[in-house]
Amino acid sequence: MLVNVASKHQVRSAIQRVREAGVRVMMVTGDHPGTARAVAEEVGIATTDKCHVITGTELRNMTPDLLYLMLEKHYEIVFARTSPTQKLQIVEACQRQGSIVAVTGDGVNDAPALRRADIGISMGITGSQVSKQTADIILMDDNFATIVTGIEEGRKIFDNLKKSVCYILISNVPEVIPVLMFILFSIPLPLGVMTILCVDLGTDMWPAVSLSHEKAEQDIMDRPPRKSDSLVSASMLRLVYGHLGLIEFAAGIYAYFIVMAEHGFYPRQLFGIRERWDNEAVSDVEDSLGQEWTYGKRKELERVCQAAFFVAIVITQMMNGIICKTRYNSIFQVGMKNRILNIGLVVEIIVAAAVCYTPGVNNFFRTYPLKLRWWFLAVPFSALMLAFDEFRKYCIRKEKFNGWFNKLLFY
Structure with missing residues (x-):
């Protein structure tokens, strides 16, 4: 980030904070070298005698x-007595290093550098009309600390988007694998199309959106800048x-097999049974206890099993919403302070209960009242999800963004 001399009134703490966030700050000005160094020392850009002018x-x-x-050689650099062309040259040199360059400026002479930079930032109060028209962003208060707030806010938004995407993608696994098992292993369908839609468009929507209201994690300004990190x-x-x-799929298929077993169909008998199970003309399908099941009774049992699978997804997705609150910190450290998410979790369980127990609604979604x-x-699978994710985050915190575990599972 290149800072114009007009930024000398900004507090030293703001400069220090962006440096802790991995942002390099340099001063480029047309003033005398002595004046430039004095201002750089005042705001904290020049912290040692090694600052190169x-x-x-x-x-x-x-x-x-x-x-x-x-x-490359000097981290702290102050450019003095520079022309507009030279400011542009400095920006291009920084970009050549692979850096994302932000330039602040308020004068006409800053316009070429503002336009060439990846992010041009003009002053809203003291800035010239030319610099405002050229810049991408205008600081309405002319305060460098506002840029710090913008960096933090940008990182928080990117973090929360990742959390929402991760939350939504996780439920895809227990939705897809049952269909594959239905096709490949010829078992009665564990999860129906309507219950899948209920998860995607009903129970998952509120928690996924509410994750955007999460506050920034404590370490967010201590992380190195991302360069090629995709969403x-x-x-x-x-x-x-x-x-x-x-783990979510295991919870769903476990509930499916348990309900089937309680009604007489042990897991080993379900594989390869689909053709007879779905045939309306077959009214004597035997279970593991020798009982015969008509087509209507079989389909009623299938609805019960699909409802159990659906509820298992909802329960584990509630835990998923809790663990997706953070990417780095422990949930026990952050707590459940997101009121919108808390309400969403309650609504999620209410919707699941309504889908199972409300007459007419359960017929539409092909579910059934559950015991x-x-x-x-x-619940045990939800506890396993929490334990695994807490262990994952602990390992990530301990390794400080290095090591194979971080590269493997830190998203």
């Missing part, structure tokens, strides 16, 4: 490669499809 005359004699090496990363997909999603104990079949 480069004048416009020296810069004019530098080749692009030499300027590149100077930027849906490979590590997120590994976590979703290889870990948490499979109370079947609601608790997924």
